[in-house]
Amino acid sequence: MGAEVVIEGLTKSFGKQAIWRDVTLTLPPGEVSVMLGPSGTGKSVFLKSMIGLLKPDRGKCVINGVDIVKCSEHKLYEIRKLFGVLFQDGALFGSMNLYDNVAFPLREHTKKSETEIRKIVLEKLEMTGLSGTEKKLPGEISGGMRKRAGLARALVLDPEIILCDEPDSGLDPVRTAYISQLLVDLNSQIDATILIVTHNINVARTVPDNIGMLYRKELVMFGPREVLLTSDEPAVEQFLNGSRLGPIGMSEEKDSAQMAREQAHVDAGHHDGSTEDMRGIVPQLQPTPGLPERKAVRRRKDRVMQILHTLPPAAQEAILQSLTPEDRLRYGVQPGHYVGAHRGQLPTEAVAQVPRSGWRDPQPRVDDPTRRRPGHQQGRS
Structure with missing residues (x-):
């Protein structure tokens, strides 16, 4: 490994x-x-x-x-x-x-x-x-x-x-x-x-x-x-969609006056450069048939399910929806355990119990991967 x-x-x-x-x-x-x-x-x-x-x-x-x-x-x-x-x-x-x-x-x-x-x-x-x-x-x-x-x-x-x-x-x-x-x-x-x-x-x-x-x-x-691909952080959303509309400019950032002008142009019907909303989860590439399965897949699932309750609601829901029936059994996730109306963490009874796996973070450094700095969303895991 x-x-x-x-x-x-x-x-x-x-x-x-x-x-x-x-x-x-x-x-x-x-x-x-x-x-x-x-x-x-x-x-x-x-x-x-x-x-x-x-x-x-x-x-x-x-x-x-x-x-x-x-x-x-x-x-x-x-x-x-x-x-x-x-x-x-x-x-x-x-x-x-x-x-x-x-x-x-x-x-x-x-x-x-x-x-x-x-x-x-x-x-x-x-x-x-x-x-x-x-x-x-x-x-x-x-x-x-x-x-x-x-x-x-x-x-x-x-x-x-x-x-x-x-x-x-x-x-x-x-x-x-x-x-x-x-x-x-x-x-x-x-x-x-x-x-x-x-x-x-x-x-x-x-x-x-x-x-x-x-x-x-x-x-x-x-x-x-799943965290970044479902994020509503303006800079992330703009970058994923390849749009001129947002905080990123030709230089690294733009001022509020330029943002207002560009928004006015879009409101008037001028195209912002994007093609479609690229947020959302699409399937990951799998190894070519005949090659071994990626060992990282199981390790990652174990790790992500351990920190699931700390992730943003949209990311939680995307992760839970991706679980197979075998995964649900392994992690103790019952049908209906979706974020839905919940805000923040999952209820205690919905937090998956993860068996011992081969990967452990020896010293967790940040408890809340959605902690914000001024103007930014900071997620570390």
């Missing part, structure tokens, strides 16, 4: 320019998470801070008991071996063929023989659908293939944590669908913890177990996918 990543109060700035502050979240082990946010909100900076390429101003990022913000260079070097990173553009060496690109981390960080390296490289190329392309140069293949080659390279050290920085950027919708399926299939096969940074709403709705969003230098929320 992939490693748990515990981030507490992480803050980063460049000179006087604050990028984000007091980011606190936990990436549950073996689950797939997505981080959303408008362009320029520091999502890529967040990934680089997680692996120690950039040093945060303060806060913690704890992996396997090691705080990479304060640890020694030797410790950081060892922790980095747990990561596999897919960069935005693939970051392949243009003068190397795909085989040598994928083999590079093994030659740099291990003492494996070339025979062992060849076996691993061909296995990862096959896993990412690139068998037979090992002699091609990056300039001779499509953008989607370069993304997959970058992912193959990220996998050669058998990482416990995979970071994907906009794996869909520059890809058409069909290739994006293939990349999404590939990430789900990888999770089913290696049970790694995966964090995806993306602007693609379809990816965010169908791939992850958890979703977060950065906006106005804050983590607006982070938690089970």
